[in-house]
Amino acid sequence: MSSSFHADTPLAQRMRPTSLDAIIGQLHLLATGAPLRRLVEQGHLPSIILHGEAGIGKTTIAMLLAAAVGRPFHALSALNTGVKQLREVLDSKDSLNFESPVVFIDEIHRFNKAQQDALLGAVESGDITLIGATTENPSFSVNNALLSRCQVYRLEPLSAEQIATVLQRAITEDYQLKCLDINLQAEHFISELAHGDARKALNLLELAIQTADPKQSPLIIDDALIGRVAQTALVRYDKDGEQHYDMVSALIKSVRGSDPDAALYWMARMLVGGEPADFIARRLVILASEDIGNANPNALLLADTALRSVQSIGMPEARIILGQVVVYLATSAKSNSTYNAINAAMTLAEKDASPVPLHLRNGVTKLMRNEGYGKGYAYPHHYPNHYYPQSYLPDNLVGTRFYEFADNQREQHSKQFMDWLKNQAASNQ
Incomplete structure (x- = not known):
């Protein structure tokens, strides 16, 4: 069978679920008895904010919720929508249509106060049902007045098993891929690179198939191929292996060496690779005492505050806090005098009584x-x-x-x- 592969529509778009039952993941919202499932069963859809990382189904869920309750759907992106375009959509409601439309705003946290205020009146009057999607914590990025009129739901990244299900479904159900003989050996690696993002996982699979030797039968999609096609766009990072410790070391040594740019780079590599933000913050607390110490006691205070903030806020906003503290520590005066002192005292204490x-x-x-x-x-x-x-x-x-x-x-x-x-x-x- 020929392995030629050409598609005008991206695989991730072709695999977009067409019903709520087809969505993989988000069971805490969509399973029987879960909040969004109950809303649909009751035929009632209030204004909501969907909060979560990219590629985990916010847009799809918004479209399917509107379809499930039989409401017109208008999708806008905060990246390219101004107040004028927004008002045109809000004013376009058909007076004969008693069902208010669902207006989906992607990246709603990028709307400024004036744009969010333009939504407020329509939401409050019931002229529209708003579904906002954001990767930022809505408590900090959405106006309180608008937020108070919406129910907020957190979406979770897909697990490795769920990413594997997404990939296998694509291979067996996509009209293009099911015509190919595909031997997918890199499910785990793709899951590592995708970090819970179904769209990223499908994009990787599609790129690998397009890159594979068309003379192969079956097409072998292994770690080596995925590694080549990912290149620098998706960096492999083994949080449990040697590279984990290498990057932690590089981060610490960059801060100790007073190089904020290098420190930010290595920390970004760790975050992009899925390293828990609180692990990084704990290492920075230790570093603040070990490598800065009494040269600047405020370093320890700031690092400890950052750890507490990161634990209470979480990603993706935690990156901002970590970025601030890393730059502060890297540009601070350095001293290991107290570190050397306690080590010397401990050494003597082990021998002297x-x-x-x-x-x-x-x-x-x-x-x-x-x-x-x-x-x-x-x-x-x-x-x-x-x-x-x-x-x-x-x-x-x-x-x-x-x-x-x-x-x-x-x-x-x-x-x-x-x-x-x-x-x-x-x-x-």
């Missing part, structure tokens, strides 16, 4: 005090500048230094303050 000097012990009972606990301890707050020179180390370790002030402005300022305290104390004796 010196008792706590008596004057540093807490004499909470009369017996303890009679045994000398706390005797000779000088309370620093009773002395000028809240400082009194006394030994806080065991006798055998007196004079040991773990921490060395690094040559950055903040730590040198602390050194100058400590030197001043000691000089003042000496002059007062």
Whole structure:
């Protein structure tokens, strides 16, 4: 059988489901008893916002919801629709048609306030039913007044098994592909590259089939072929393998080396590859203390805040927070003095078991005090500048230094303050 493959309409478009039952994934919204399924069964469709990553079915679901309740459907894209075009659609309602049309706005988060306000009146009056689609968190990207009049539903990326089902359905049901003898061996690899995006998975499959040797029978679609056709557009990233650790290392070393551009690049590679945002944020918290430390204590505060924000917000918005903190850390003064100090102290602590000097012990009972606990301890707050020179180390370790002030402005300022305290104390004796 010939393996020639030509198609004017992209495979992803040809495989667009034609009924809600044909949609793969989103069972939390479309299964029996789920929210969107109940709306359709009741014949009622309110204004809604569909929130989720690209390629997971927002547009398709919007079209099929409108069809399921028998309503006219108008699709607009926020990328190329101004207020004038929007008002033309809103004003085009047929007065004899008592069913309000469904107006689908893709990338609704890109509408400015004026454009969103233009929708508000029509939604509020019931002249239209709005279905907005956004990859951004609608709480931050859609006007509160409009958001309060819509129900928000989160769509989830497809699982690896669901992507495999999408690919197999294309091979067996598409009118072009089912005429070919296809041996698909790269389901797992395509799923890794697609990251839950059915459209991306189908595009990869289509490109691989178009690239395969037409003399082959069957057409073998393996990892090597997928890797070649993906090239730099879809970067393979094994979150559980060696490359995972290589890229983490590259990110950390770029920040440590004060190169914000390289740091952003490696972090982007990790995010595009599906690395959890909170994993990256945790590594940045560690880095802020290890490689910046007291050269800029605010670095740790910002990194910790970023971790908490990333955990509460999630992707894709978390990329903005991570981008900010990576640039801040990369352009901050660097110091590993406290990192070296705690390591040196830990090393000595593993070998030394010196008792706590008596004057540093807490004499909470009369017996303890009679045994000398706390005797000779000088309370620093009773002395000028809240400082009194006394030994806080065991006798055998007196004079040991773990921490060395690094040559950055903040730590040198602390050194100058400590030197001043000691000089003042000496002059007062």
